[in-house]
Amino acid sequence: MSRIILITGASRGFGKLWAKALLKRGDKVAATARNTEDLKDLVSEFGDSVYPLQLNVDDREACFGVVQKVNAHFGRIDVLVNNAGFGLFGAIEETSEQQARAQMETNFFGLLWLTQAVIPVMRAQKSGHIIQVSSFLGLVTLPVLGLYNASKYAVNGLSETLATEVKSFGINVSLIEPNGFATDWSGASAIQTEANEVYNPLKKAFKEGATPDSWGKPEATVPAFLKLIDSENPPLHFLLGKMAYPALKQVYNQRLAEFEQWKDVATEAHG
Structure with a gap:
């Protein structure tokens, strides 16, 4: 039986790649993007098996509405699959309030809103799998x-925390934690802070430290990903790429x- 899978951020990168793989094998996919024009190729290829939806995950009410739809x-x-997110590049001192809030709104709060919205649905079903696309940079x-x-x-x-709260309802939780991959996470979708030259040597060393082999192939x-989706006992932490584990x-x-x-x-400080 085909599964029903909701994927956010399906317009590019991992989201589109994984949505297409699921559709090719016969699953049904609800795919969200800020602009549904970016989902037209999926609709053209897979027809009614894909349900395209406009969504800005920063909007809590819209997140709940999409889950209901x-x-x-x-x-x-x-x-x-909570996949929507973007990269913010720059030193902490350089980061503006707006940039900091926008990073947390999308990467954390957007994921939280969708998670909250889907739990009652999965709890009523007595089954479900919440997959959070995190990063090895969450560890x-x-x-x-x-x-x-x-x-x-x-x-x-x-x-x-969520994994311990919803396990008894038949809901599994997994964190996908990739190392760097050659998506456009660090390209068109990334945000750059306003540079302070005192951090130039650090940025130069960071950039030079990455080799072509550091970046995994998204395909x-x-x-x-499909093994994770199909697992009866999926892991909570799921690393992707060969760089993450040794790091x-x-x-x-x-x-x-x-x-x-x-x-x-530390022990003496206990009193």
Whole structure:
């Protein structure tokens, strides 16, 4: 039986790639974008199997409305893929209030609104899978991506908690945590802060540290994504790419060593 899958940010990148893969194998997809013109190719190729919807995830009322429309249209929602988001590049000092708020509105609050909206639907079904597209930068950090890191750490904290709250309702939660991929996350859809020259050496070193091999091929994620969708016991944390695991292992080993070094001081502070 085909699944009903709601994917946000389906106009480009992972969202469009995964939506097309699901449609090709016979699933039904409700695809959202800020401009539905960007979804016309999916409609042209897959007809009634795709339900295109305009959505700015920053709008909480619109998020709840979209979930209601999808549930009414297809009769259920088996999987929510919270994919909408963008990258904000620049040092924390450089980041304006508007940029910081916009980053959190889309990457965190938009995901929260859709999650809140879909839970009652899945709870009534006694089944469902909420997939949050986070980042390995929700587990470790990189310089000049401070607000992006923060938004993904917030997504991870929310989703780990959510998993414990909804498990008894038959709802699974997964965090997709990719390393860098050659989508346009760092291109047309990215926002840049107003540069302060004191950070130029740091930005230069950061840019030079990335090799062509650092960036994964988006198309290669399709089999992994489909395995996650099809899993009866999906993982909470799901890394994508070959760079994420070694980076995480190094950072977590360093953290454990630091915790150990200061353990006695921490214990004494308990009183």
